[in-house]
Amino acid sequence: MTSRERFLASIRRQPTDRTPVWVMRQAGRYLPEYRALKEKYSFIELAQTPELATEVTLQPLKRFPLDAAIIFSDILIIPEALGQPYHFRDKSVGGGIAMDYLLDSEAKIDALDASGIEEKLAYLPAALRMTRQEIGEDKTLLGFGGSPWTLAAYMTEGGSLKDLAALKSLFYSEPAVFEKLMHKVTDAVIDLFKMQIEAGIDAVQIFDSAGAFCPSHQYEAMSLKWIKKITDSLPEDFPVIIFAKGMGHQKDALCATGASVLSVDWTIDLPSYYDSLPDNVAVQGNLDPLILTASADVVREETRILLEKMKGRHGHILNLGHGILPSAKPENMQVLCDTVAECS
Numbered sequence: 001m002t003s004r005e006r007f008l009a010s011i012r013r014q015p016t017d018r019t020p021v022w023v024m025r026q027a028g029r030y031l032p033e034y035r036a037l038k039e040k041y042s043f044i045e046l047a048q049t050p051e052l053a054t055e056v057t058l059q060p061l062k063r064f065p066l067d068a069a070i071i072f073s074d075i076l077i078i079p080e081a082l083g084q085p086y087h088f089r090d091k092s093v094g095g096g097i098a099m100d101y102l103l104d105s106e107a108k109i110d111a112l113d114a115s116g117i118e119e120k121l122a123y124l125p126a127a128l129r130m131t132r133q134e135i136g137e138d139k140t141l142l143g144f145g146g147s148p149w150t151l152a153a154y155m156t157e158g159g160s161l162k163d164l165a166a167l168k169s170l171f172y173s174e175p176a177v178f179e180k181l182m183h184k185v186t187d188a189v190i191d192l193f194k195m196q197i198e199a200g201i202d203a204v205q206i207f208d209s210a211g212a213f214c215p216s217h218q219y220e221a222m223s224l225k226w227i228k229k230i231t232d233s234l235p236e237d238f239p240v241i242i243f244a245k246g247m248g249h250q251k252d253a254l255c256a257t258g259a260s261v262l263s264v265d266w267t268i269d270l271p272s273y274y275d276s277l278p279d280n281v282a283v284q285g286n287l288d289p290l291i292l293t294a295s296a297d298v299v300r301e302e303t304r305i306l307l308e309k310m311k312g313r314h315g316h317i318l319n320l321g322h323g324i325l326p327s328a329k330p331e332n333m334q335v336l337c338d339t340v341a342e343c344s
Contacts (some may be wrong), residue, residue: 004202007140007239011065011261011282013315018344019307021337022068022140030292030333031328033059045087046107047074050126051089057131065185068140069131073124073197075207078188079155081120082112086159087233096160103155104166105175110182117191124192126201132200133209140203142241143179143196146228147208148185150222155185164213186226190233192217194321203239205263206230212246224253241284245322246275255281267319271309274316287336289320292328296335303339 001010010020034056037046046052056072076086076097085100103109114127132141134174147281149167156166170178193204206227214222223244231240242254243263254262263284264273274283290304303318310316318340326332 001137003137003140005087005201005214006137007068010040010140010317011239011315013279013282014312016175019310019316019318019340020067020140021340022066022070022248022258030276030324031059031063031330043074045075047072048123050123050130050217052182054130054134058134058318060333061135064333066139066337066342068142070142070144070205071124071128071131071201073127073144074198075144075151076154077121077124078146078151078185078192081117082114082184082188084155086154089159094152095208097154098159099155099157102158103181106177106180109177112181114184114188115193117188118195120250121192121195125195128196128199128201128299141201142203142205143193143199143201144205144207145189145192145196147206147211148182148189148226149214150208150210151185151189152181153210153213155181161210163212167322168213168222171218181185182226185317190230193230193234197235197238203241203260204234205241205243208242208244208247211244211250214247216250219247219250220253224250224257228257243284251277263317263319264321268321270306270316271313274313282317284317284319286319286321288324289322289328292320292332292336293325294332296332299332299335300339303336307340307343 010016014111037056041052046056053072057069060066061069079099080086084103087098087100089096089098096173098184135141153161153164153167154207157164168243196204208223238258240258241261241263242257242259245265248264251262259281261282261284264286266286266288268286287302287306289300
């Protein structure tokens with residue numbers, strides 16, 4: 001069985017040997033080996049050097065029996081490829097993400113260059129191919145990217161997200177300019193995903209982290225129509241996971257994008273959510289990431305509670321309800337994996 005076939009089997013609502021488990025944003029800040037690399041290289045150097053990105057991608061798999069390798073990258077490589085680089089502010093001034101300039105005029109939107117995305121981001125498929133060579137067909141290989149709405153939010157906010165006033169004002173007051181920006185970003189994301197697919201990923205995850213800034217009745221126009229344009233452009237039946245932070249209540253609209261899996265945060269009652277979805281849509285989630293900062297007993301109990309609730313419901317990928325925290329204890333990740341193995 002190929003890794004793609006194994007992944008597809010895990011998200012179908014049919015009996016499987018065990019619940020697959022992986023963690024959003026697996027690589028990273030909670031692992032001492034990652035911190036050791038960060039003392040030598042910047043985040044951007046790690047993400048844009050194929051050998052280093054591969055090394056970071058594999059770090060969690062070398063420690064824990066996870067079922068997927070999630071490539072080490074960043075959603076903001078798309079703005080950078082379009083001509084709007086980013087960096088991380090020094091912690092002495094508060095830290096966080098900063099774009100090198102603010103996208104605050106139509107002229108700057110016009111200047112965004114969506115050509116040659118494949119060449120500009122060639123380091124990413126190189127890292128994917130290296131990772132696949134290391135993991136073979138035993139593990140699922142996941143690619144990812146930001147939703148166009150979320151990427152445009154960073155670009156017009158100038159960095160870490162606040163209230164999205166600039167992007168929402170563009171939507172309401174200058175719809176033609178908004179559409180121009182969204183088409184450019186969407187086309188770049190499509191290029192990104194196609195090159196990831198060509199490099200051998202088994203599924204792609206779209207992070208709509210800024211979705212909750214959308215008024216409910218405008219969510220489709222602001223964000224989902226652009227996600228659907230992406231899913232429509234991909235090979236037929238290629239698996240797409242959508243994580244829309246704070247937007248679990250929009251499940252019907254999210255399913256209409258063509259998503260294969262909906263990833264939900266910890267505020268959702270997962271069994272009832274699962275039961276309300278179409279038979280061809282699986283779920284991913286949704287442990288509170290904070291449990292990994294608590295005791296082993298808490299991790300074991302919370303994991304067992306979720307698994308017991310989902311018992312008999314096939315097509316569930318055990319995951320956190322958001323990215324893993326820097327304060328997570330590595331030993332708690334082992335407890336989580338062990339508990340899944342015991343309960344499967």
